Amino acid sequence: MAALESLRKGVLGFGPLGINGDEEEAEDSPTVLLSVLAQHGQMGLCFYDTKDSSLHYMIDTADNYELQLLARVIQEVSPHVIITSAKQERCMTSFLQQLGSNPDYKPEVVTYPYVDFGLEVSKQRLLSAHLPFVPASISERDKMSYLSSCISFDSPLMLRAVGALLKCLDRRRVGVELEDSSVGVPILQFHSYTLKGVVCIDRDTYSVLQIFKSELHPSVYKLHSGEKEGLSLYGILNRCRCKFGSKLLRQWFLRPTLDLAVLHRRQEVIRFFTSPRNSDALSNLQSSLRNISNIPTLLRRMSLSHTKVTDWQSLYKTAYNAVCIRDTVRHLPQSIHLFRDISEGLSDDLDHIASLISRVVDFETSLAENRFTIKPNVDPAIDEKKRRMMGLSDFLTNVARRELEHLDPRIPSCCVIYIPLIGFLLSVPRMPSMVEKEDFELEELDFMFLSEDRLHYRSQRTKELDNLLGDLHCDIRDMETAVMTQLQNIILERSASLYKVLDLTAELDCLMAMSSASQEYGYTSPKLVSHRKITVTQGRHPLLELCSPVFVANSFQSSESQGRVKIITGPNSSGKSIYLKQVGLIVFMALIGSDVPAKEAEIGLVDGIFTRMQSRESVSVGLSTFMIDLNQMAQALNSTTGNSLVLIDEFGKGTNTVDGLSLLAASISHWLRKPPMDVPHVLLATNFHSLLQLGLLPSSGLLSLLTLETAVDGEELVFLYQLKEGICQSSYAANIATLAGLPTSLVQRGVEVSELYRTGRLIKRIDKASSDEQANRCRSVVKMFLSLDLEDKDLDLQHFMKDELLPSAGELPNRS
Incomplete structure (x- = not known):
């Protein structure tokens, strides 16, 4: 696509330090080695920087066929060495060939056998790596547990790339060339790598916030292969009319941006289409978008001359509807950047392509004959042959009548037929006397074959017809194929215009889809700012409000110096987790340019959303549930900045109460003791009321205590779901246990034991004697x-x- 080509020109148009500079500079400049593995639309990569002996990794990420994501990484990192597998997909081969064709930037490309990218081999290399910050006496199991907090083990492609990178480092002795062979290449630190301008969000956050949610297809025929999007944020916002719109929207979800110019560009389009007076333009454009086809696939088939009749139909519809979209958009305000780009970017080449296909291709006949046919008045020579073909029946009847006069009187009738690839033949009925093959011989006729009791011959006249008229059917097909080839070449010469259609219409489709959702669900356009402040007035959870008949809206405010760390207490089921997810989803929606479910919102851009809310499946990674919780917390503590958002729910409950409470208090104190500029937005829900009652946290203006209101009506607990300042005084565990259906006697005994324990009195057994x-x-x-x-x-x-x-x-x- 054109956008990718321009990006690649930017990537390939410069040389990193140490490649094009003086030799003296090259010796002093750091070296970057990048290892990458791409498979089935996913890419995993990592790189080692000799400047600080650090290993940077990027979790497995979706990439397109042109490897646009890899191009951006190379642009930012400027690697001197690129390591990849000898067994690679075609897209990687094409990418490396194009990379090597640039005279200004020629990194060294190293290929290793595919076995060196094995997952288990890579894990063993990682365990054997020289990590000075890890004690030498630590066991392999403990080392694996520690490494799981430093690098994501949920990204197999990235881990395999790490294995190949470590092999290359070990072979080349990078940075330790003069040391003893027993000294390994040091890795002093691990860093998660995110593209510049892209918000850092890990897989756990996408899962817990329900941004994506795949479900098995309900059809019994697709249970093992088909998946559909379940109740998720992507599911309710994806109202795209074309396939490439849906793909682009998913890419926006996977790469939320910090670029205010990009976000404002999206917002102005959404704001335009959410206005009721523009609903006609919205519906007209969406009806045209339905007919935008898979342009890269069509053009690829064209370049290989594998074009089908349906491909010509799809291409015509695409070009025609692209022209309709352009003409419609030209009547819309050109002050909106996307509208202006569509008006100027969709060139007159599209009119030419649509007009040419319409004038040349006879779709009705093509579908009937299942081959490419052209309309009349396109090629006079073809028209002449077709006229001959159409008048052939009457002409051959006359020829047959004259031929019958020269045949054996015993033959009652004959006809002259035309068979493609064979030519003109004289056909006569089989006489009863014609039993053996010798009986088929007739004077001055050459016997050809017997079919359905009719004998077929070549006569002098049919031979003359072959010479005079030729093989009309094949001639017409050959000539029409030549016309099709000319038409394909004309279209391929203008392929850049068609790729431009794909880029612009996909963007338009995404923004109209989000505007439709905004209109239906009553979202509002957030104000996006660069300062470190988030204010949401009467925010709502975008998914829960669709499932609940009544939803209580709650506000959120976090300024640069007040209320950045919020501790929320309240009974179970009071809405603490929903409130955390609500804030996370509203911030996320703002970062993809969407409207948000709130009365008003002012969102300061965040560089990452970190969560410790849900424990993942732990068997495959070989870690305990609590260890996974600790890894998630470690990621939040080590990677956040003053512009990050952290959501923590019930951290510490997976271990001894005292230990869990101590870890929680230490984590919060760590943030509160930082300078205000370095404190992220933190929302923490907990049932450790002792955290506040025992005064375990330092006093700070950055700390805000909130709770969710409840009321007790007799013995019944009523949830009001309204956020207010304060501390929850009771967990109301007995009331919630009763709501959950536990036996009354059991709940009463639980209350009795709890009271005895709280007051320090002796708890007596009542179940049975010892x-x-x-x-x-x-x-x-x-x-x-x-x-x-x-x-x-x-x-x-x-x-x-x-x-x-x-x-x-x-x-x-x-x-x-």
């Missing part, structure tokens, strides 16, 4: 029974059983 106590009672009963003298006539057994034995043993069956 095993030792039961054993002593049993021994006492047996001893009493054995002491009886059964031969004593004065012994009253009934009195003994009733008054002495049973009172002692009666408690056993009752309590067991």
Whole structure:
């Protein structure tokens, strides 16, 4: 595409330090080695910078066929060495060829066998790497646990690229050329790499905020292969009419931007289409967008001469509807950047392409014959042959009549037929006397074949017709194929105009889709600013409000020096987690240029959204649930800046209460003791009320305490879901347990034990006697029974059983 080509020109138009500079500069300049692996539309990469001996990694990310993302990474990183697999996809081969054709920038390309990119091999290389910050005595298991907090183990392509990079470093002895061979290349730190201007959001955040959610297709025929988008933010905003619009929208979701110019460009289009007076233009443009086809695929088939009739139809519809879109947009305000780009970028070449296809291609006949055919008055020679073809029936009837006069009188009739690739033949019925092949021979006729009791011959006249008229059918097809080739060449020469259509219409489709959602759900356009402030008035959760008949809106405010760290307490099910996700989703929506579910919003751009809200599946990575929670928290503590957003829900509950509370308090104190400029926006929900009651946190104006209102109506707990300042005084665990359906007796006993524990009193068992106590009672009963003298006539057994034995043993069956 044109946008990608211009980007590549920018990438390939300069040389990094140490390549084009003087040799002296090259010796002193740092070296960057980049390892990349691309498979099935996904790309994983990492690079090592000798400047600070750091390894930078980027989690597996979707990339297009032109590897536009890789081009941007190379533009920013300027690697001296690029490492990739010898077994690579065609897109990577084409990319490296184009990279090598630039005379100004020629990085060294190193290819390793595919086996060197193995996942397990790469993990072992990572464990064996020279990491000075890791104690030498640490076990392999503990080392793996520690590394999981430094580098993402959920990105297999990236991990495999790391393995190949470590092999290259070890072979070249980068930075340790003069050291002993036992000294490995040091890795002093790991850094997560994000493209400049792109918001850092990891896979856990996308999952917990439900930005994407794949579900199995409901059709039984697609259960094992088909997926559909479930209830997710992408699902409710994706109202795109063309496939490439949906792809571009997903790319916007995967790469939220910090570029205010880009965001304002998107906002002005959405603001225009959300106005009710522009609804007609919206519907007209969306109906045209439905007919925009997969242009790269069409042009690729054209270049290979594999074009089908349906491809010509699709191309005509695409060009025609692109012209309609351009003409419609030219009547819209040209002060809007996208409208101006469409008006100027969709050139008259599109009119020419649409007009040419319309004048040349006969779609009705093409579909009937399943081949490319042209309309009349395009090529006089073809028209002449077609006229001959159409008048051939009457002409051949006359020829057959004259031929019959020269045939054996026993033959009652004949006809002259035309068979493509064979030519003109004389066809006569088979006579009863014609049994053997010798009987088929007729004077002055050359026998050809027998078919359905008719004999076919070549006569002198049919031979003359072959010479005079030729193979009309094949001639017409060959000539029409030549016309198709000329038409293909004309269109391919103007392919840049068609790629421009794809770029601009996909962007228009995305923005109209978001404006339709904004109009339906009552969103508002946020004010985007560069300062470190976020204000949301009466915000709503964009997904929950669709599922709940009544939704209580709540506001959020975090300024540069006040309320940046918010601790939210409240009973379970009171809405704490929903509020955290609501704030995260509103900020995310603003960063893709969308309107947001709020009455008003002013969003200061954030460079990353970090979450510790949901524990992922832990079996495949070999880590405990609490270890995964710690890794997520470590990522938030180590990677955030003063422009980040952090959402933490119930951190510390996966371990001993005291230990969990201590870790939580230490994490919050870490942020509160930073200079205000370095403190991110932090929202933390917790049920550790002791965190506040025991005064474990330092006093700071950056700290804000919030709770969600509840009311108790008799014994029933009523959730009001309204946020207010303050601290929750009770967890209301008993009320929520009753709502959940736990037995009343169990809940009452729980309340009793909780009260005894809180007041420091002894908790007595009420379920049953202890095993030792039961054993002593049993021994006492047996001893009493054995002491009886059964031969004593004065012994009253009934009195003994009733008054002495049973009172002692009666408690056993009752309590067991």
